[in-house]
Amino acid sequence: MTEIKLYNTKTRKKEVFTPIEADNVRMYVCGPTVYDRAHIGNARPVIVFDTLYRVLRHVYGADHVTYVRNFTDVDDKINARAAESGRSIGEITAETTEWYLEDMAEVGALEPTHMPRATGYIGEMISMIEALIEKGHAYAAEGHALFRVRSYKKYGALSGRDVDDMIAGARVEVAPYKEDPMDFVLWKPSSDDQPGWDSPWGRGRPGWHIECSAMAKALLGDVFDIHGGGLDLQFPHHEDEIAQSCCANGTDEMARFWMHNEMLQVEGKKMSKSLGNFFTVRDLLKQGVPGEVIRFVFLSTHYRKPMDWTEKKAIEAARTLRKWRALTDGVTPTNASDKFIAAVADDLNTAGAIAEMHQLASEGDLGGLLASGQLLGLLEEHMGDWVNRGGIQLDKLRELLTHAREEAMASKDFTEVDRLKAMFVEAGIEVRMGKEGVILAAFDDVDLSKLEGLL
Incomplete structure (x- = not known):
């Protein structure tokens, strides 16, 4: 079997990839917040992890690889877009999700095995938050539920940051209901005009980080093989995912390998x-x-x-x-x-x-x-x-040169072959003739005027 080596952000080195279960390779990649068109930077992790998905399928078999990429369809950016446009949140997320899938298909991305939407896993998020509170890793305050960062001793290991240094230099939300400035939101209250769900802490909606932890657990289990995303997600998103997942699930890790693509x-x-x-x-x-x-x-x-x-x-x-x-x-x-x-x-x-x-x-x-x-x-x-956009009819040109070549082979007169070949080359078409036949390659700068009378 082909040996795969992957750079593991968690260990800062390239390691031989050995799945937890050879017949059940599992990968989770953070997907888009659906409120607008995907910019070209958004396409980079899609193409990177689609390529990894293809390689894993090639090595382990298509039926033995599960790839999850989520849609964040509850977010303040979406709420703001709805308020600006006067359209419903449901309309916006449905439309932009379809846009995203169309655009990613255009760049050759296979659809993942599962594409969960955050709003479909609210119950799982509430259950995970309840487990964190019960274990002392989270607390409720003024309609919020917050993760108690200092309760997780490994916090900062993925990004290589120290909690005290982060407080000194980071832009953290200072709020009276926080025990510690670094504590992050798991659940927050919703106003009447915002999407919300009933919970033990009142009507509200989830924080960003909890959704990936809940969906990954539901679809891939407590510990899985690979978690990926852009480098911009390493902190705080992935750091927070690890903390809440490990604390809720009672595990030493969330994923064996963490992979991050650089920016564009x-x-x-x-x-x-x-x-x-x-x-x-x-x-x-x-x-x-x-x-x-x-x-x-x-x-x-x-x-x-x-x-x-x-x-x-x-x-x-x-x-x-x-x-x-x-x-x-x-x-x-x-x-x-x-x-x-x-x-x-x-x-x-x-x-x-x-x-x-x-x-x-x-x-x-x-x-x-x-x-x-x-x-x-x-x-x-x-x-x-x-x-063949732009009227470059390569099939017709190939047919003309193939016919001329066949006649020349019989007559030993290659005058017409040479004439056609010269026309093609002058027009900007690469010509190759060999035992495999006539092969033409046309580039964007083809001068069709040089082919007058042939097309």
Whole structure:
């Protein structure tokens, strides 16, 4: 069996991944708060952990991997959006959830095994809070329930922070009902115009952190294999999840491996609306950037390194994908190469895996190239419609050159073959002819005027 190594944020080192149960590999990844379109930074953890999901399925079998990614559909941002727009919370969350699923499908993400909504697990959250209060790890105050941070001695271990240092330098909510400034909210009261549920502490709604702990426990158990998300969630969200889950469940850990992807920049700068470099996934798709190209650009940088989205990278990715799609047209996938598998199994070294795909293409192992690409969520048939946009009828051009080549082989006169090949190359189409037949690769800068009379 392929040995998978993953960098574990909890231990600060790369470790051999051994699941708790080989026939029941379990992974939880924090999902979106559904109040607006997903920006391109939101797509990075989706693509990273979708790739890990594919690798785990490849190694352990699709039926033996459970992947949970939640939707936060009760949140103050959602409440604010409803107040601004005059629309109901239910309308907003239903619409934006659908948007999210559509956009993530465009970048090649498989749907997780379970996609729980926070509002479907309120009962489980209340039960977990009750258990924490009973064990002395939480307390009720003025309609709130709060986690008693100092009751959990390992608090700060994931992020490497000291509680006293955090109080001195952190922006913590100071409230009279808190025993300690670092205590965080598990439950808070709701006004009449806010969503709320009955609880032992009055009508209210859950804090953010408790929802993931409750959903992970319900769907994956008290302790599971992998918990993932963006680096921005390491503290306080994941730190708080660990504290409340371990204290409620009486366990030493919540997940064996904690994985975090680095953040994204645009053209070398932090993405922000004020800089005018803020894009949603849908913005890029509308601009004509295919979802497969977005995925390729993301996979070209290791997930633990900051990623810079640039127009140049998108153009280069499109060029590579067009070439690979032309090479693998009509090819049956065989097996991903050993070097490719070794790369993706080594802490998701997708950049190294892509380098191996370039090697497979140059060596003519087209079945291996296709199988490798599909394991990364690339070169899949349903994602290839973008290739022939703009009127580039590659099938017709391939047919013309194939016919001319067949006649030339019989007559030994290659004048027409050379003429067509020269036209194609001048127009910006790469031509390759060999034992596998005629292969054409068209890029975005094809000059159709050079093909006048042929199309």
